[in-house]
Structure formats: structure tokens, C-alpha cells
Amino acid sequence: MSDMEEVEGPEGPVPPRRVIGTPPPTPRLLGSGDGPVEGRAEGTADGHGTEVALAEERLPSEPDYPAHAKRAEKIVATCFLLAFIAGCGFIAAYIGLEVGSVDSVFRSNLALGLSLSVALLGLGFGAIIWVRHIMPDYEMVEERHDMRSTDAERQAFGEYFAEGTGASQFAKRPIVRRTLMLATLPLAAIPIVVLRDLGPLPGTSLRHTVWSPGRRLLVYGTNQPITAAEFSAPGGMITIVPEGYTDDLDALAKASVILIKFRPGELQIPTRYNGSTVIGTMNWTVDNIVAYSKICTHVGCPVALYEQTTHHILCPCHQSTFDATTGATVIFGPAPRPLPQLPLTTDAQGYLVARSDFTQPVGPSFWERG
């Protein structure tokens, strides 16, 4: 048993903690590893102990192979010692290594992570070798008891439940029962009702963006307006944000636009209608430049990829693919409809501006969209 006590040291408070509440005051009851507990001893604890059938078989007190255990003991102690050193190393690295730049953070992370890993591995290996090679191998068989209560227990339960119900008069007085149920109804609804102010009602806000007649198109990043002449290289695609809203994420989440320049003749947008509203037409382009909503009609990712040779616009999230030459019609993927087209024109200075807002809601489908 003496070896057990020695290795218990570095392991720390773990085994004793379980022991604490367990034993009655008699010291001999504290068995760590070989604690045989006997019925009579239990009785001395606090006087409740009658004939408690506790004298099951004892755990073995000696390892199966003492010489082997002796070797294992050294390994376990080495592991724990290593864990101690690594743990100290962690504290040292914490104190000694500065952070504040990418390099220093990575150095610190390496030192801290490595020392923590070694400390934890030392404890893990130590503990597992301890269990497997020092503790005597021991298996026991415990009886399983049926989960089901006995018929007598069930009946007694049922009887008392009936008695209690009777005594409460719950069954006999329907007026009390019904008013009680009535009283709980509004209370149950209150947790739902009070959530009302979590947000405003959607109203028609999903139908509009901040684009309005004459609002300039600014190049995302530089926030500069752009003329048709400046955007002259065919095959290019740039991202556009509305003037006055370059930092408004709520506005940008709906109003971001991609601008694509085509060679003459490539762009062939047939005029399309939604009811009597025009939703796509060549008339909204300026000098073979077309503007589409950047917000995917599937679930709202920015459609950021453009393949020049095929004129395909690709959403990187779910690969909805749109044909830019025909009004951003869907050619593959889960998006249900073309990217809305922003009507374009130029202002007096020649800058590209919106002719109006989008003529249909941008972005993902929603119930009220129609």
C-alpha cells in the first residue's frame, strides 16, 4: 500500500475528494484502492446502520505483478514530474513572453500551447499507466435491478395520488379547476407577447433600397463616382455602393450592386415584366454597362465571382450561376430568379447614376414578396 500513497501525491486532490464525504469517522474506513468496508463499521457512523449488507468482496490490495508495478511506478512519477515541469513552463512562458504583434503572438502561442499540452499529456499518461499497471486488475459484477416498480409500489402510489386528488377537491369542484386553467392562459402567453418589441415589423422595407433617381454609383473601396468612359475595359466587373450610404451596413446589405462592362453586341437583355412593371431591359444600360444587384436571390450572399469568358456571375456560397448577358438569368443552382437590374443613366457631369430604385425586391425570397 505504501507505493499507492507515494504516487498519490502529485495526482493532487482528486482521489481524496471522493473520499471526504464517504467515511464515517473511523479512519480505517478510508480505503483508497483497497478500502474494505464492513457492515459493522457502517453502523458506527451515525447510528442508522442496522443490518446493512455491505460486506461484499474486497478489492485486491496488491498489484498483480509487484515488480511490474514497481517499474510502472517510476514511469508514472516521471510523467507527473514532467507535467509539473511543463506546468511551470506554461507560467514562465506566460510571464516571460510578450504579445502584441503577429510574430510574438505566434511565439507565445507555441510556447503556451506546447507546455500546456505536455502538462496535460503527462497527467493523462501518468494516470492511465497508474490505473492499468499499478492498480490491481479487478472486475466486479453488480446486479441490475428492474427499473419497474413493484405492483405494490405502483398501487400504493396510485392510491395516494387518488387520496391527494380527493383531498385537494380538484376533481369535485370544476369551477375551481376551470378558473385555474383560465387564469394560466394569459400568463402562458405573456412570455411570447413581451417579445414584440424585439424588432420593428417588416412592413414594406424589404421591397426598397436606398437607390433613388439621380443617386450616384460609387466604386466600392475608393468611394469615388465613376463615368461610363472611365469604366471602359470590357469584361470588367466592379462593386458599387450608393452615394451617401458607403458605411451604412443595413443599406449596403440590400443596395450593393455589381457593374459589368460588355463589348458592343454582347449584352442582349430582353425586356421582362413582372405584371406591368418592367424588371429588366436594355434601356437601363449605359454604353453596354449594366448594373445588377449584388445580393443573391437565393439567401443573400454577395455574388462576387465573375467569369469574363462565359459572362457567368457565380455566387460563392451556393453556386447559383447567372448569365450576365441576358439580364442575370439563372442558369444553375438554387437561386429562384434573376438578379434584379438597377436602372442606370448618367447625370449632367457624366457620372453613372441610378434612374430609380430597383423595380422589384432584391435578395432572398420572403412570404410577402408575391
Next chain:
Amino acid sequence: MSEDLHVPKALSGTGSWLDDRFHGARGLRVFMRKVFPDHWSFMLGEIALWSFVILLLTGTFLAFFFVPSSAPVVYHGSYVKLDGITMSQAYQSTLNISFDVRAGLLMREIHHWAADLFMAALTIHMLRVFFTGAYRKPREVNWLIGIVLFSLGLIEGLFGYSLPDDQLSGAGLRIFEGVLQGIPIVGTYLAFFLFGGPFPGDSIIPRMYIIHVLLIPGLILALITAHLFIMVHQKHTQMPGNGATEKNVVGQPFFPYFMAKGGAWFFFIFAALALLATFAQINPIWLYGPYTPVAISSASQPDFYMGILEGSLRMMPAWEWNFLGHTISFSVLIPFAVPLTIVLGGAAFWPFFEQWATGDRSWHNVNDRPRNAPIRTATGLAAVVFYGVLWAEGANDVIADKLQIPLYTVTWIARVMIFVGPLVAFIVTRRICLGLQRKDKELLEHGLETGIIRQLPNGEFIEVHRQLSEEEREPIEAKKVPALMPAPGSEDENGVPAPDSHGALGRARSIANRAFAETVVLETNGHGNGHGNGHGAGDEHAAVGAGHGELPSGSDHGSGTDHGSGGSGGDGSDGESGEP
């Protein structure tokens, strides 16, 4: 030896003090002697448990420094590449945790890895429970708790990795919002209430934060506690063999064995996470930049446990209905609701379906070997393939890129595989299970091939077979298969018609029952019946089993006679899918 053990006064005194007040000695002693069966697969749930503990520890640390706010600030911190950039306080504080708080990066990475490990361990643990039939009576409730835990873990993870407000997670949040909007009737309202107005707004970060650090972890903690209490109360299942029966638990006591092993396991898992955090960088948010709805990076991937949802969104064709002025977007709704409902709803439904189909209402503490339950194992594999196809499709762009397959081809393969794959998996797995059962039968009858070839005096060569030892026979002979219920329309000797034999449901039940009862009969050496099947006197009472699982649950186990049908199936005497 024990007399030598000196107990410090401090310990025994404290113990006595506590016991005077709480009467703990008796209960704790029982607990210390509680037997835990040993099997490597029983450690899988523990991985999830310890990952959760590590999540709580590291999460608390992170919460000391994280600022859950969307308020814009201009960054002038240690990461100079983002100097002067406007970003949310959430993103700024995450940068600070990474670059200015000592051990902050380590904690962040351990936290993220632990979340991934938590979900992975839950998944594998649930697969283990499913394939060994450990969810059967009396453990159905714990199985359902596990499914709820998995679902909570999905939301907890999504909200957790969305909190730093970086470009990648913001894109995920945008998708989440788009999906919410797609829900019929209430979708727009849900989205507006959760986000406090239009996306992104400035309410979502603090709201996700409180849900992520209090609401869901509280629920998970409560459910894990319930899960463990129920497990302790009902006692763990065990694998067949090694003397295991339905009425005992064979293993090592909690104190000191299981406690030390469990503790060691905790250290190993923590160490594995620390090593990952040190050498395998995860979620380097400083590379993604702050969130803006205008931009996105290509090959955006969510964390792996979201892959099934991502994949189903990618796979779905563009279906949408417009009617009466309303839009129903099936290209969002179906991917959002259907796959998880099939997998998780199906898992929740399965134990009750199996009980209905087999008529087996007895309790089960010895696990099945997967081969001995071909229909269950085949269904499980079908679900794995179903999940796997969706999951792989979630990375279709990466697959297309790495394997040089056109992107749309990958998606089309997935669209076909989602229907064909599970079917093929079901058929193949069922055949393999029955084949393995035949192998078992052969092992019992002819023993093990030794590889020794012997020449007989007449010149004939034979291979020497070694008979299996008792220990080797035991797990094989523990096989139990649900019995065939009476054929529809048949009557027992008293003229009582077989239960559920009428109508379409009765016929369906009968078909399901025949499938479940299909088995390869083992020659059990005459003493196989008694071996570890705990059904007691199944054989003698087979004829008495009039109830066939239809008796009130009050009398369906423990007494042997009530479920004679279940017992007699154990020795396979019903024959290979024949009539009873």
C-alpha cells in the same frame, strides 16, 4: 494492508462533519462501488462531456475580454494590417483577445476546436448508441435527450462562430437570415425580431451573445446532467460476452478505477485540443477582415457540423411557388427543414418504430452486435450515407477544385447520390450483416481456421480448425433476434386474432416484422439459450407468449413468460425468416 493506511485527521474530520449533516456515507459508498462496463466505444460520449467542460472553461475566459457590440470603432491595435479600418467592437475585441491578451489566442483556438470536437464526438457517440441498439428500452428518453443536445449544439456552434463578426461568419449569418426569411408566413417577422430590424442591424451580436453564453449552455448543462443521472440510475449498457447478462453489470468500480480512467481521458482530450490549438490554426479571423455585406471570400465554408445544411442548400434546384400573392421558396425551405428532420426526427422516431415492428417491449442492457440487427444497421448506414452526401456537397466547390471535376457535375452527382446512395447502402449493409451472421454460425460449428494444413494418411489435405473457446463463443451466442409475430389474419389456439393484423398499418407492421426477424440460425451447442440473453425461460414459454408485445407495459419484462416470443427469437429457433 488497510490497517496501515493512515487517514489524516483533516480528511476524516471533514468527512465526519459532512456526514453528520448530509448522511452521505451510505449513498457515496454505493456510488464509489458503482460498476462501469469497459469498452472503447463507451468513451465516445465522454469525449463530448469533457469537450463541453473545456468549452465552459475557455468560454468563461473569452467572455472576460469579448465585447458583444456592433458599435463601429476605428482599429488602431496590434494587428497593423487592419490599422485604421472601421469595424465592430465585437471584431476589435476578438482581435485584442488574439493579439493583446496573453494566452488569448490559445484559449480562442482551444474553444473553437473543442466546439468542433464536441459536435464530432456527439455524432460518433450517437452512431455507437444506434448501431449497438443501446437506445432500446429503458433508455429511449436518454436517446431523445441526446438528439436535443445535438440540435442545441448546432445552434450554439453557429452563434458562437458568428460572434466575432468577421467576414466569414457574417456571410454565414447572412445565409441564416436569408433562410429565416424564407419560412412561410412568419419568416420575415422572425428575421426582423431576431435581428431587431433589417439585416444586419446592431442587435444581433448582443442577442446571439446572451443566447450563446447563457441560454443554450444552460440548457445543454441541464440536459447533460439529466443524461448522466439517467445513465447512472439505469446503469450503463454493456457489450455481450465476459459474463454480461441483462441482469448484471460487469466492469470496474467507479472508485478508484473508472475515476482515474475518466480523469486521464479528460487530460488526454484537453491535451489533444491544446495540441490542435498550437499546431493547427483554426478560424484566423484577422485574415478574414471585419464583416461587410458587400464582399465575400470564395470557398467560404462553415464549421463541419453545418456542412449538412450548407450542402443541402447547394444541392437544391431552384424551386419556388408564387400563389395568391405569396412566395414559398422551396429552394430554401426544403434544404433547411427536410434533411435534419429526416436524420434527427428519424433518429428520435426509430426506437418506437423498432418496438412497434418487433413487438419487443422487453428491456435491453446487453448491446447488440450490429450484424445481429441487419435492418437497424442497414438503416443507420443509409442515414450515414444520406448525411455524408449532403455534407460532402457542402464542399462541392472544394471537391470540384481539388479533383478537377466540373462544379455542376459534382452537384449533379450529389443530386443523384442523395437518393441512390442510401438505398445502395441499405441493401449492401443488410447483405453484409447477414453474411457476417453466417460467418458466426460457421465459427461456432467448425471453429477457427488455424492455417495449419495436415495431410491425412490417405493423402487428403485438410485444414485444421480450432474450436472456439468459451470466451470466444459467448459474444456470438449472445445473439438475440426479435421473433416473428403471428401472421396477419392468423389466430392463436383460442381463436384470438393476431394483434394489428388488420388494415394497411397491420400489414405494414407484419412486413416490417418479417424484415426485423430475418436471421441466420446459430447452432448454439445446446447451451446457447441460457447464455446472457436474460430473457429467462424464453423457450419453454414460447407457446404462452400470447401477448406478443401487446401486453400492458407493466408486465412485459422480467418475468419471461410475457414475452416468450422475444425470448424464443434469441436462439433463432424460428428459422431463417420462416414462419414461427
